[in-house]
Amino acid sequence: MTDQTEAAPPTATEGAPRSIELAGTDWQRVSPKYIVVDIVGYVIFGAIMTVAGFIPYWVSGWAPSALLGVALAVLFLVTIALTPRRVRAIGYALRDDDLLFRRGILFQRVVAVPYGRMQLVDISRGPIARAVGLAELKFVTAAASTGVLIPGLPLAEAERLRDHLVAVAESRRAGL
């Protein structure tokens, strides 16, 4: 049921379209290197959570309580295995008057933010992302639920994008 999100969007709407596809959108993809960043992050987090999940078993010695740790380990392994697809599903598009952002395979989400509504643009870099030269760009509007965060952009690209967005946001400034 999730196969259509994979392929290039314009061709994916053949057959019986079920997922959300905006026809004719030219999605920009994030850097493939972000897959590494995401996997490393999940491996660290998953290892900690899995170890924590086994604590009840070690403390009590009751065999079924080990299931919690096993379940967590499986969950994180699946998450990690799906990372390349998940990262490929992230996309953004700079349209004339707004920024379009999509992410998610199972839980798809497409957001459009008019440039004039942007309150600030934020670049941040975690230690792993910095090691491979990536940065993430965050857009803040007056609505907390906008939640647009583009990960996995090469730093130069992120800075270029930020300057561009700030410029267009300024030229289209709207009230709150």
Place this chain on the structure above:
Amino acid sequence: MTDFTDGQWHRLHRATPLFRGGLALLIIIGILFGNLRDRFIDLVFGDSPFDGSSPGDPDYEAEAFEFLIRENLLLLALAGLVLLLALITAGFWLSWRLHTFRITDEVVEVRSGILFRTNRKGRLDRIQGINIARPFIPRLFGAAKLEISVAGNDANVQLSYLRSADADALRREILLLASGARRHASAADGSAVEQPPGTAAAVEHPDAAPGATADRAGVGALLEDRAREFLAPELDPTLVVEPESVVRMNVGRLIGSTVLSDAAIALVLGTAALVTAIVVTGEVLLVFGVLPALLGIGGFLIARITRSLRYTIASTPDGVRVGFGLLSTTNETLPPGRIHSVRVTQPLLWRPFGWWQIAVNRASRSSQQGAAGQQQTTILPVGNLDDVRAVLRLLLPEVATDEALPLLERGLLSPGGDDGYTNSPRRARALRWFSQPRNGFALTDTGVLLRTGAIWRALTVVPFARVQSASVRQGPVLRPLRLAAVHVHTVSGPITPRLGAIDREEGIRFFGLVTAEAIRSGVADTSHRWRASAAPADGAPA
């Protein structure tokens, strides 16, 4: 009358320290002296001379006072007390003295603090609302708190306290400055705007002129004036456009709606459960486990009634004015274009009576009297369909036009079908058991209408000009059914405008339309400078 907006620094009401804690201090001192009075009387007139307490007397009452007397430290202690009082008084006085504010054409600025200075500026064109609060005791003394809400969390500028009449005048002037009517422009038609208030105020408030006249006017006149101010309706009578309250709060309806509200039902059920549990188990101590919660709910309900009893809502040239409160009153002005979304809801038990409630999302949160939690966001506590219509017209004049009103009403009442709304398809029945026929959206030229709920009916309205962004989403449950969910993002508040389980195609269409309209109206919207376009023809936009 006021020259607060001249760009110079001004101070607050002289009694401010009293209202902000000084009064409590005085009361504590009073109680202390009340307790020690007997001792003093003993000391001065007592027939037991205090050197007569024989050294061998084991009468150690562990009484600090006795100890002081015995050790001849009384004077020292008194001196210390006086010093302490003097310090506190000086502190209060200094904090009042250093608490200054000024209003220029661009900003309102407040400086305060003795050791740690704070300086807070609010841009006038970002004002989200102006609130005049009159807590009970300051109200008795004719003082009021002015709070200017600026967009953002905890970004409010408070001026507490001012004289009541000054607060009203200041609000008028700040709104005038914020409205985009420049000072010179406002001075031109100022004769029309300012003169009637000026003269009226001078007639009605003898002490509105410099305080000296009030002092000479005598205690009787002063009391009379206070009483009039106290009993005066919240709506400023001096406005040019007569701001008649568009909604009459009906006491019966208010009490009825409170009794039938979810909280009241929870209270009844909780009490019943408690009584049953006590009867069955015979364990009376159970009361103490549940009572606090029940008392809390009860207090909330009573607060709701007293707060809403003198509810008023009216249109003024500078926005919608909403007043609440019986003893402590608040009275807030929301300039045009400050309301980000509106939700009309109907709890199940209100349906037979046709009552509705209206809540709004705003970019700022007023800190005033959040006790009942409803004042900041509930604009209409309870009202019938006529009230809803009137309030919607006030809140969203560009959306609730004459043509759109039938559509809005169908959004409230219609059970669904082909009535101008794009509803969920039949296959959504699995997810929207009862509301599927009615779960849908409609787009007017100026706003989004989202209709949800068959049991708890609700209609959410978001004007396009206030849409921050939009999203369409789909999870693993919606995808096999070819459904989608749409969200319209506005500033945070009690309302989350969203609509689930609509047709996928329609969802994408909705997303495209809302985004395009948000961009278009975002550029065209000028309501944040509501008087800038409507030139000197002042007071005309109602």
